[in-house]
Amino acid sequence: MREFKTDTIPLPRSDVKAPQELFDLEIGCGAGLHPILYSKSNPTRTLVAIERTREKYDKFLGRFNRHGSPTSIIPVHDDAIHWVTHRVAPESINHVFILYPNPEPSNKNQRFAHMPFMAFLVTRLINSGKIELATNIESYANECLEHFPKYGLRLVDQASPTKPGRTHFERKYLDRDEKCFNLTFQKI
Numbered sequence: 603m604r605e606f607k608t609d610t611i612p613l614p615r616s617d618v619k620a621p622q623e624l625f626d627l628e629i630g631c632g633a634g635l636h637p638i639l640y641s642k643s644n645p646t647r648t649l650v651a652i653e654r655t656r657e658k659y660d661k662f663l664g665r666f667n668r669h670g671s672p673t674s675i676i677p678v679h680d681d682a683i684h685w686v687t688h689r690v691a692p693e694s695i696n697h698v699f700i701l702y703p704n705p706e707p708s709n710k711n712q713r714f715a716h717m718p719f720m721a722f723l724v725t726r727l728i729n730s731g732k733i734e735l736a737t738n739i740e741s742y743a744n745e746c747l748e749h750f751p752k753y754g755l756r757l758v759d760q761a762s763p764t765k766p767g768r769t770h771f772e773r774k775y776l777d778r779d780e781k782c783f784n785l786t787f788q789k790i
């Protein structure tokens with residue numbers, strides 16, 4: 603396993619600090635449908651929702667504002683790896699969502715199963731905290747099933763998302779009748 607060297611990771615652009623209380627984290631929330639749906643069904647949980655791309659983040663912010671700027675959502679425009687590395691204390695995250703990450707077919711090191719960052723992310727989870735990853739690519743799901751256990755995670759749930767879907771990408775795939783995979787791992 604390649605070592606994750608925190609001192610090589612750029613500082614976050616965003617000034618947003620991590621919450622003082624335990625929180626949930628969404629990496630790559632895109633246009634932000636899932637954060638809004640999640641806050642409606644989990645109004646007492648704090649979700650830090652991070653999106654790196656300006657255009658997507660602006661759409662997320664528009665949606666967030668139209669829904670009354672729920673205080674349970676903390677929007678962050680940044681690279682999640684930079685923000686988590688420098689802003690998050692050990693054992694302070696309950697649940698991580700990684701929903702439809704970029705497939706990166708020709709860049710293995712950018713796929714979550716192979717990222718040294720995964721080992722660091724697990725140190726930020728509380729004991730028994732969870733990482734939930736969804737994808738429409740079976741080989742991507744299989745890589746996670748194979749490699750996540752070496753980061754101290756065990757599979758606790760494996761489901762096929764159903765319509766209407768929680769994110770824009772999930773809705774697109776389910777509307778095309780593509781199979782999606784939702785894997786939930788727990789920190790051992």
Ligand SMILES: C[S@@+](CC[C@H](N)C(=O)[O-])C[C@H]1O[C@@H](n2cnc3c(N)ncnc32)[C@H](O)[C@@H]1O
Nearest residue numbers: 630631632653654655681682701702769770771
């Ligand atoms: C395929 S899209 C999925 C978006 C959304 N989760 C959905 O399912 O509709 C992946 C998103 O992750 C974002 N992303 C990729 N790497 C990221 C990172 N390191 N930090 C923050 N966002 C990231 C991309 O900008 C993109 O918006």
